Amino acid sequence: MLVEKWPARITRWFVKGHRNMPWRDDPSPYNVWISEVMLQQTRVSTVVPYFNRFVKRFPDVHALAMAKLEDALLVWEGLGYYARVKHLHEAARLIAGKNGGELPKTSRDWMTLPGIGPYTAAAIASISSGERVPAVDGNVLRVMSRFRGNVAFATRSSAIRNIQEMLSPMIRSVNPSHFNQALMEIGATLCLPRKTKCHLCPLKYECISFRKNGINLCPVKREKEAVPHYQEVAGAISKNGRYLIVNKYRGNMLHGLWEFPRLRVDGNIDSRMAAKALLSYTGLHSGSINHVISFKHAYSHFCVTVNAFSCTWRRGSVKTILNRCARWAPLSEIEKIPMSTVSRRIFLTLTRHGKTTSIV
Numbered sequence: 330m331l332v333e334k335w336p337a338r339i340t341r342w343f344v345k346g347h348r349n350m351p352w353r354d355d356p357s358p359y360n361v362w363i364s365e366v367m368l369q370q371t372r373v374s375t376v377v378p379y380f381n382r383f384v385k386r387f388p389d390v391h392a393l394a395m396a397k398l399e400d401a402l403l404v405w406e407g408l409g410y411y412a413r414v415k416h417l418h419e420a421a422r423l424i425a426g427k428n429g430g431e432l433p434k435t436s437r438d439w440m441t442l443p444g445i446g447p448y449t450a451a452a453i454a455s456i457s458s459g460e461r462v463p464a465v466d467g468n469v470l471r472v473m474s475r476f477r478g479n480v481a482f483a484t485r486s487s488a489i490r491n492i493q494e495m496l497s498p499m500i501r502s503v504n505p506s507h508f509n510q511a512l513m514e515i516g517a518t519l520c521l522p523r524k525t526k527c528h529l530c531p532l533k534y535e536c537i538s539f540r541k542n543g544i545n546l547c548p549v550k551r552e553k554e555a556v557p558h559y560q561e562v563a564g565a566i567s568k569n570g571r572y573l574i575v576n577k578y579r580g581n582m583l584h585g586l587w588e589f590p591r592l593r594v595d596g597n598i599d600s601r602m603a604a605k606a607l608l609s610y611t612g613l614h615s616g617s618i619n620h621v622i623s624f625k626h627a628y629s630h631f632c633v634t635v636n637a638f639s640c641t642w643r644r645g646s647v648k649t650i651l652n653r654c655a656r657w658a659p660l661s662e663i664e665k666i667p668m669s670t671v672s673r674r675i676f677l678t679l680t681r682h683g684k685t686t687s688i689v
């Protein structure tokens with residue numbers, strides 16, 4: 330039987346020259362778990378400072394399980410995709426409660442925890458426990474599709490299954506942690522979506538796309554859908570030195586972060602009308618209204634332009650619909666609670682620059 334040479338070659342390449350990352354220096358199951366969850370949809374360079382802060386604040390699963398979700402959210406603030414930290418916290422409590430704090434060893438057991446899909450489970454189990462299971466995400470899919478010259482698959486999941494089957498015998502003969510990380514590293518540093526550095530790639534000798542110059546064909550690109558763009562207004566409304574903040578906990582993509590009230594508005598209305606609409610939404614009336622900041626913020630599936638204003642309460646009570654999740658808090662407290670990125674930016678503009686212009 331012909332023994333493929335490239336699996337051993339890429340593991341050697343990885344060991345010799347991989348990028349340093351804090352979870353690679355100490356690949357304990359806890360560190361690998363936290364890093365893999367943080368790395369979902371997020372670049373390594375963004376994750377590193379968050380990872381360092383998170384493991385310093387919650388050094389093990391018990392510390393995370395005993396913490397309040399709000400404390401974990403505060404450390405996560407700004408990293409986005411907040412369901413991830415909610416799931417981490419929930420999973421930590423399950424592990425601490427049921428298993429006495431012992432983390433799973435197999436990908437199958439990891440997958441029973443909230444927020445862990447097949448890729449993350451395979452990555453954690455192979456890196457931290459040496460399970461011989463291929464971890465195939467979008468990067469690895471791109472690398473292996475180009476490597477084999479495969480252009481078309483009916484669906485992404487059928488492509489992933491196919492690549493997993495192809496890699497399963499390969500991973501048996503090498504260090505599974507190094508093998509999976511080598512493919513991830515090739516996808517992240519050499520076999521990039523728009524540009525490739527094939528001359529540096531340890532797969533170049535067998536790579537069909539490279540040999541046939543067909544890199545742009547693999548994998549077939551999907552047409553990008555236009556990202557919807559919405560207009561929003563946000564208000565920093567103060568009353569006796571406290572600001573109105575809301576926490577739309579359940580069913581909301583912000584998963585428990587606090588915010589200044591905000592509202593999606595018609596893009597055609599001016600900033601004065603938008604501020605009035607938000608005040609009417611809260612049930613409050615104010616005197617003069619000042620513009621604080623306007624900025625664009627991108628989410629995974631849409632983006633918003635936020636026009637933020639500040640004003641001082643004059644009369645009225647917070648409407649019942651908001652009252653259940655709203656409270657008045659001083660700036661000194663707002664500084665310490667987890668906030669959405671949009672509201673934190675408004676808060677920082679208010680407190681650091683303090684410059685506003687009158688709208689009304």
Ligand code: SF4
Pocket residue numbers: 472475476519520521525526527530531532533536537538539544
């Ligand atoms: S040789 Fe080029 S196309 Fe092939 S896997 Fe490496 S970087 Fe990608």
